[in-house]
Amino acid sequence: MTEEKLTIDYQHYSGIEELPASDRELAEAAVNAMKASYAPYSRFNVGAAVRLEDGTVVIGANQENAAFPSGLCAERTALFSAGASYPRKAVVEIAVAGGAGMTLNAEPVPPCGACRQVMMETQVRAGRNMSILLVGADSVYKFSRVQDLMPFSFEKL
Numbered sequence: 684m685t686e687e688k689l690t691i692d693y694q695h696y697s698g699i700e701e702l703p704a705s706d707r708e709l710a711e712a713a714v715n716a717m718k719a720s721y722a723p724y725s726r727f728n729v730g731a732a733v734r735l736e737d738g739t740v741v742i743g744a745n746q747e748n749a750a751f752p753s754g755l756c757a758e759r760t761a762l763f764s765a766g767a768s769y770p771r772k773a774v775v776e777i778a779v780a781g782g783a784g785m786t787l788n789a790e791p792v793p794p795c796g797a798c799r800q801v802m803m804e805t806q807v808r809a810g811r812n813m814s815i816l817l818v819g820a821d822s823v824y825k826f827s828r829v830q831d832l833m834p835f836s837f838e839k840l
């Protein structure tokens with residue numbers, strides 16, 4: 684038996700303003716996408732924005748339903764929309780922003796496990812690392828690859 688340790692590298696910014704210009708643009712698109720959130724049940728609004736290899740930005744927002752499992756998170760709404768509209772273009776980055784009552788949370792909102800799983804397959808499909816920006820008003824985390832948010836992930840056999 685050996686004791687093993689995993690370390691995760693990520694960058695911590697003090698807010699959207701501190702981000703490099705292209706990241707700032709995607710972060711702002713995610714915050715803006717919160718307006719398209721349909722969340723009458725949780726009243727928790729999440730927006731996501733993905734950038735494709737050619738610079739195209741596709742947005743998503745959480746969409747809830749009275750039959751609870753029928754709803755979908757912002758991240759998967761954006762990733763599946765990108766997959767449906769641009770199936771041959773690699774997704775290179777995703778930004779996620781959320782908060783209660785349409786107000787951006789001070790701290791970043793971490794994606795759920797199901798969204799991390801979809802991010803992983805999106806990255807495998809793209810054949811290159813996909814970076815992830817978790818956007819809060821007072822804190823932004825940047826991960827340069829999905830493995831850092833989801834170690835030991837299940838991948839297609």
Ligand code: THU
Nearest residue numbers: 725727729745756757793794795
């Ligand atoms: N939600 C997202 O859209 N993304 C996340 O990363 C976390 C949770 C949504 C699902 C549901 O509509 C609401 O936020 C409350 O969980």
